[in-house]
Every structure is written in structure tokens, then in C-alpha cells.
Amino acid sequence: MENLTEKTISKEQVYSGKIIDLYIEDVELPNKKIGKREIVKHPGAVAVLAITDEGKMLMVEQFRKPLEKTIIEIPAGKLEKGEDPLECANRELLEETGYRCERMESIGSFYTSPGFADELIHLFFTDSLVKSGSQMTDEDEFLNVLEVSLDEARRLMDQQKIHDAKTAYGVMYMELSHAKRK
């Protein structure tokens, strides 16, 4: 198939919220028929793979209302309007864990759910942490900070206590780094 593009015919905003907006679009499909797309607009997010001097990953335990359960994730947060992802990563790391860092590098990005959402997560790595104070979370954000070894992280994945895309990415990234070093 030559051209897979879908052209927007019409677009309706169904919801405008604090974190997401929802649009319904009529599109012209590659075969010229009309299809409908439900599209969640999201500002994008960052996540930080932050390694302590003891080689453990900083993680946060947080209740996630959509799942109705508490899971363990790497520190993360959504981009403010116009915010640079690296700045956002430093801000979220400090707010959620109380750590700053001396250096932080990009280790990739991914769309979480390209079928219905435009959320892009930017991932960063740091192993130059400096304890800087206590958490300064948002007023509707409650979390426990944990330090998790790579072996523990794999166990937590098997137990589905670690159960989200960005944290799985972070754990596998560390496992790959270790495997390559051997």
C-alpha cells in the first residue's frame, strides 16, 4: 500500500480537561471511505531512571485511580506548557523524590498508546544524584519513595507491582546495560 495517511474531514472537541482533551475526527481512509477516530490529546510527559550511589533505582509508590490500585513507578510527570523535557525531568525528580542531579541524559522516548492518544514520554537517565531536601509534590499527589535494586525490580515486575510501560522500559534498560557490561 502506497499511502497510509488519513486526512481529517472534520473534528469535534468533546472534552477539555486539566490533563487531557478529547477529540472525535472524521477521516478519509486510504480507500477513500470515511472512518472515525477518537483522539486523546495529552501534553506529553517525562520519566527518570535515577540510580543511587548504591546502584538502586529511585521509584515512587502511588495510587492510580484508573487502575484502582497502588503501583510502583519511576519518577515521572507531565510537561507544563512550553516546558523543555529535560527541565521537566529535573523538576519532577526533585518534587517527587527530593533529589537533584548533576547530569541527566536522554535515553529515548515513546508514545504510550498511538491508537488513541498522542502522549509521548521522554525518558532520562541519571546516576549523579544529590539529596536536596524533601518531596514537594502537587496538592493532589501522594507517594512513597523507594530505592529498588535491579533484582527486586524484576521480582516486582513478575508480581505486577511494577506494571506500567515507562517503568518496564527503565528496568529493561538497566538489565540491558548490565548484560552488555558482562
Next chain:
Amino acid sequence: MENLTEKTISKEQVYSGKIIDLYIEDVELPNKKIGKREIVKHPGAVAVLAITDEGKMLMVEQFRKPLEKTIIEIPAGKLEKGEDPLECANRELLEETGYRCERMESIGSFYTSPGFADELIHLFFTDSLVKSGSQMTDEDEFLNVLEVSLDEARRLMDQQKIHDAKTAYGVMYMELSHAKRK
């Protein structure tokens, strides 16, 4: 913090669609204050890491309207109501690539975006493919089937042609398998 749970106070359905529903919930936060949560309900999905006899990964190139671009992903699709994930994985593999398989095993699952959505992706692995016919995609689904080596997949990730969570997971899963074999 002892209890991170957020109790639903009230719940309003804002949208009911073909793939997603949207709810707004008022919740009681751990500090007893009231917060608002925007929650996308999704039926869940499967993705298949399918390895050919030549050791390549079956992938599909598909236009993703939310991103306004074409990306390369492992075969995937959403669960029908009441459908078993393994059944769904076999169905989607056949529909999107024209391959059946003799055996398929679970290699984990993850929530794509636990902050605002309940979408859970179940991942499966197969290396017992049997060519079975041609694609039988949904009427609004258009895609090209590709066979991608692990080295090519890593390059496609670096080029952001592979750029979604489930495919990154699949590629890293393969890289880890290879690293462990060495």
C-alpha cells in the same frame, strides 16, 4: 504514608465511544481533600512478538492519526468484549499479518498510561509461525507487513520510526534474550 487510596465521591461519564469511554471522578484524597481525576476506559489490548524462521520480527507499518504519522509496530489490537487475551493475540496476528502460530506464550503485560487510562497491554511471544493466507484487517485498518531484524529494529528505534511502548518492549525483550544467550 500509610494509605494512598483515593475513594470515589462521584463519577460522571463524559463520553462513550467505539474504543474509549471518558469519566470524570471526584475523589477523596489521602489528606481528606477532594481531587478530580480524568479517566479513559479502554478494553485492553494485546501485542505479539512474532519471530520468523529467519529470526526476524513481524511488524506492521500503520498511520496513527493521533500522531499524524506512520510508525512501525509489532502486531496488536484491542480486546473484544469478554475475549481471552491469548485468543485475541492469535486473531490479531492472523488478521494483521496472515500468519498463524503453533505455540504462543505470555511475556508480560503493562499499563500504557496509568495516570489517566486503564489500558492494559498483554504481550505474547511466538517463534512457531505458519503462513496461513493474506491479511484480513478491519474495514478502517490499513497496514504494510514488514520483517525486521533485531539490528534493524534498534536502528528504527533510534530513528523514531519504531516509537511506541509495546514495540520498544518487544525489541528490548529480544535484545535481552540475545544478551543472555551469549
